[in-house]
Amino acid sequence: MEETGAHRLRQPLRLKTVDLLIREVMADDAAAVVAIFNPIIEAGAYTAFDAPFTVEAERSYIGTLPERAIFLVAERVADGVVVGFQSLEPFATYTRAFAHVGVLGTYVDLECRRQGVAGRLFQATFLAARAKAYEKLLTYIHADNAPALAAYLRQGFRVVGTAQPQAKGRGRVK
Numbered sequence: 001m002e003e004t005g006a007h008r009l010r011q012p013l014r015l016k017t018v019d020l021l022i023r024e025v026m027a028d029d030a031a032a033v034v035a036i037f038n039p040i041i042e043a044g045a046y047t048a049f050d051a052p053f054t055v056e057a058e059r060s061y062i063g064t065l066p067e068r069a070i071f072l073v074a075e076r077v078a079d080g081v082v083v084g085f086q087s088l089e090p091f092a093t094y095t096r097a098f099a100h101v102g103v104l105g106t107y108v109d110l111e112c113r114r115q116g117v118a119g120r121l122f123q124a125t126f127l128a129a130r131a132k133a134y135e136k137l138l139t140y141i142h143a144d145n146a147p148a149l150a151a152y153l154r155q156g157f158r159v160v161g162t163a164q165p166q167a168k169g170r171g172r173v174k
């Protein structure tokens with residue numbers, strides 16, 4: 001799926017909203033990131049990642065992000081808890097041909113979904129991506145991951161194809 005550039009910057013009315021601070025990730029966010037990511041990995045349905053991350057591995061990953069990486073977290077203002085994150089990295093670095101293409105991943109705490117967290121992350125990431133000369137964003141979503149498909153379509157992405165069979169795991173071929 002790829003982004004068309006037609007972003008909707010307007011936030012819709014929601015029954016439940018939450019005040020968020022969107023900021024760059026820090027090494028000390030590693031535990032919070034893993035606390036969001038590992039239950040999503042464990043749930044199985046949403047991501048191709050199939051093994052949990054340790055806090056140490058995540059801290060190391062954050063500490064060695066490439067210069068063109070963008071990694072933002074959504075911190076709930078009320079209590080300072082990180083409730084979601086979004087990361088973007090170059091599609092490939094072996095050629096300059098793809099320098100304008102970024103690959104995006106978005107993860108929101110399973111307990112905090114549908115509160116506009118991803119929407120806020122998208123807005124901030126789009127701005128940061130333009131500043132780093134990205135012109136096109138790409139992501140990979142399981143074909144049966146309806147919430148993610150809806151969230152990305154809402155941001156102006158479009159489905160550019162379905163790879164089959166691609167992801168294997170948990171008894172399923174997707």
Ligand SMILES: CC(C)(COP(=O)(O)OP(=O)(O)OC[C@H]1O[C@@H](n2cnc3c(N)ncnc32)[C@H](O)[C@@H]1OP(=O)(O)O)[C@@H](O)C(=O)NCCC(=O)NCCS
Nearest residue numbers: 046105106107108113114115116117118119147148150151
């Ligand atoms: C996909 C994901 C990031 C969305 O995060 P979110 O914070 O819940 O999304 P938002 O609240 O900003 O929702 C934005 C819009 O996306 C759509 N959407 C999100 N979840 C949806 C759902 N379960 N069903 C239908 N539409 C949904 C809606 O249009 C929604 O706007 P609305 O609430 O005003 O109707 C979140 O569900 C998630 O972390 N899923 C697990 C990880 C994953 O699948 N990541 C994608 C792979 S990179």
